Amino acid sequence: MGLFDRHAGLLDAYRDVRTTGADPFQIRMERVLSPTEAIINGKKCLLVGTNNYFGLTFDPSCMDAAIEAIRAEGTGTTGSRIANGSYSEHVALEREIAEFYGKKHCMVFTTGYQANLGVISTLVGPEDFLLIDADSHASIYDACKQTQAEVVRFKHNDPASLDARLRRLKDRDEGDKPGNRLVVLEGIYSMLGDSAPLEEFIAVCKKHGAYVLIDEAHSLGALGEHGRGLCEAAGVLDDCHFIVGTFSKTLGAIGGYCVSNDPDFDILRVTTRAYMFTASLPPSIVASVRQSLRVVKERGPQLRKQLWDNVHTLYDGLVEQGFKLGPEYGPVVGVHLPDRMTAIGFWRAMLDAGIYVNVAVPPATPNGVSLLRCSLCAVHTREQLDHMIEVMTGIGRQMGVLAPKLKVVGSGR
Amino acid sequence: MRTAQNVIVENDDATAILLRRVPTRGEVMAEIVTQLATFRTDDRHVIRGETVIAKDLAIDSLAVMDMVMELEDRFDVSIPMNVVAEIQTVDELANTILKLAARR
Numbered sequence: 193m194g195l196f197d198r199h200a201g202l203l204d205a206y207r208d209v210r211t212t213g214a215d216p217f218q219i220r221m222e223r224v225l226s227p228t229e230a231i232i233n234g235k236k237c238l239l240v241g242t243n244n245y246f247g248l249t250f251d252p253s254c255m256d257a258a259i260e261a262i263r264a265e266g267t268g269t270t271g272s273r274i275a276n277g278s279y280s281e282h283v284a285l286e287r288e289i290a291e292f293y294g295k296k297h298c299m300v301f302t303t304g305y306q307a308n309l310g311v312i313s314t315l316v317g318p319e320d321f322l323l324i325d326a327d328s329h330a331s332i333y334d335a336c337k338q339t340q341a342e343v344v345r346f347k348h349n350d351p352a353s354l355d356a357r358l359r360r361l362k363d364r365d366e367g368d369k370p371g372n373r374l375v376v377l378e379g380i381y382s383m384l385g386d387s388a389p390l391e392e393f394i395a396v397c398k399k400h401g402a403y404v405l406i407d408e409a410h411s412l413g414a415l416g417e418h419g420r421g422l423c424e425a426a427g428v429l430d431d432c433h434f435i436v437g438t439f440s441k442t443l444g445a446i447g448g449y450c451v452s453n454d455p456d457f458d459i460l461r462v463t464t465r466a467y468m469f470t471a472s473l474p475p476s477i478v479a480s481v482r483q484s485l486r487v488v489k490e491r492g493p494q495l496r497k498q499l500w501d502n503v504h505t506l507y508d509g510l511v512e513q514g515f516k517l518g519p520e521y522g523p524v525v526g527v528h529l530p531d532r533m534t535a536i537g538f539w540r541a542m543l544d545a546g547i548y549v550n551v552a553v554p555p556a557t558p559n560g561v562s563l564l565r566c567s568l569c570a571v572h573t574r575e576q577l578d579h580m581i582e583v584m585t586g587i588g589r590q591m592g593v594l595a596p597k598l599k600v601v602g603s604g605r
Numbered sequence: 606m607r608t609a610q611n612v613i614v615e616n617d618d619a620t621a622i623l624l625r626r627v628p629t630r631g632e633v634m635a636e637i638v639t640q641l642a643t644f645r646t647d648d649r650h651v652i653r654g655e656t657v658i659a660k661d662l663a664i665d666s667l668a669v670m671d672m673v674m675e676l677e678d679r680f681d682v683s684i685p686m687n688v689v690a691e692i693q694t695v696d697e698l699a700n701t702i703l704k705l706a707a708r709r
């Protein structure tokens with residue numbers, strides 16, 4: 193068997209994708225113009241698939257902070273915090289994130305992927321139990337491969353399913369099996385934009401004495417009175433033992449973090465391989481993230497309102513035209529399409545019409561669904577979104593995804 | 606809507622009535638065959654104990670894990686993901702369920 197033979201199935205699927213003439217996984221952003229526009233294939237396109245929820249990638253104050261930091265401290269740290277030490281700014285950023293959540297401790301990672309991978313796989317070990325939602329992000333699944341704990345999967349957003357699995361961790365003869373239980377949830381799920389029923393999950397976890405880790409990657413800024421995420425919106429911040437997040441979406445940069453009140457939390461700095469054996473964030477990123485966190489504190493309420501107004505505009509607009517969407521409003525709007533090829537054809541037609549969204553097809557999606565994944569930005573304009581709905585409706589009719597218009601409107605010129 | 610009330614009712618429905626006792630091998634096999642039926646590549650294909658799940662059927666690893674979750678609830682056992690990864694045949698899957706159910 194050749195090295196690549198095992199990927200034969202995936203290769204076939206990938207070939208399907210490319211038959212449309214454009215490869216969604218190798219899109220070239222020839223020039224990014226703003227949080228909502230870029231030149232793709234020589235043409236100006238509207239961006240509705242970049243997780244740039246507050247549009248902070250071009251915030252002048254964040255850009256200035258990054259530029260100043262480069263001048264003051266150079267372009268990179270050239271090593272990990274364990275080897276090359278922490279810059280004062282790393283420490284300051286950690287303090288500020290901890291304060292933002294009202295938690296005692298914070299660890300910053302080079303990506304959110306590494307935060308999940310490192311923290312989850314290290315928190316639980318032999319004899320422990322890790323319980324994950326079936327629709328968890330790849331970084332959480334990868335943590336499962338690294339940990340020595342027993343991993344059990346429960347049905348997506350289903351507290352009863354978690355309850356049953358925690359209950360089963362009791363032996364008839366010996367009672368409760370020893371070992372810690374860690375439950376991993378996400379604030380907003382990245383494919384369909386749905387939120388976890390967090391209060392109910394917390395009640396189940398309390399009942400069984402399980403620790404809770406929540407990944408607020410897509411909910412930072414978007415949910416909660418201060419933008420802390422679902423943990424805040426659901427009023428259970430104190431019951432979430434570990435909160436993980438990313439700087440790569442709402443905060444417009446790159447990096448990840450985990451906060452906690454556990455007094456021994458800092459031991460993770462010398463046990464978590466994804467923290468110890470990779471270079472730390474460069475000064476420019478740390479500076480821009482510190483500034484974007486300030487923006488979230490100062491202008492958060494306004495940006496959040498704009499974001500949710502846009503969510504409602506797109507979601508309601510698409511529902512009205514007959515599209516089948518994810519189950520609830522969210523900064524991610526997943527549009528269900530009947531199959532892989534339709535999704536890819538639709539995606540391609542949208543790109544031709546100057547609108548960039550993500551296409552998500554099996555095996556990257558839950559339950560084998562094919563989706564167009566749209567993510568909204570606080571600075572999308574009403575006109576941009578109205579235009580997008582119009583374009584999608586046209587393509588939907590052309591491709592037979594939407595029923596043809598019933599009422600014939602007067603013929604155009 | 607999910608309510609605390611539902612949680613209790615669901616558990617009772619799904620598990621307690623049939624499965625306070627250890628299931629028989631026949632019951633487990635029958636349920637596995639039902640769950641796997643939609644993944645046959647050919648309607649005439651009969652799923653047997655020696656059927657290799659990932660090879661003889663058109664099922665990807667995620668769908669295997671989803672199917673396992675249904676079986677878990679049916680027989681009130683939890684099969685850890687690392688154990689699932691090592692299961693190859695229908696017989697092995699049935700044995701795992703029977704072993705876990707006996708320990709319950």
Ligand SMILES: Cc1ncc(COP(=O)(O)O)c(C=O)c1O
Pocket residue numbers: 303304305306308329331378382407409410438439440446447448
């Ligand atoms: C739910 C979730 N967690 C974690 C990550 C990883 O974030 P990062 O881009 O910082 O690695 C992502 C983004 O891809 C995500 O969607």
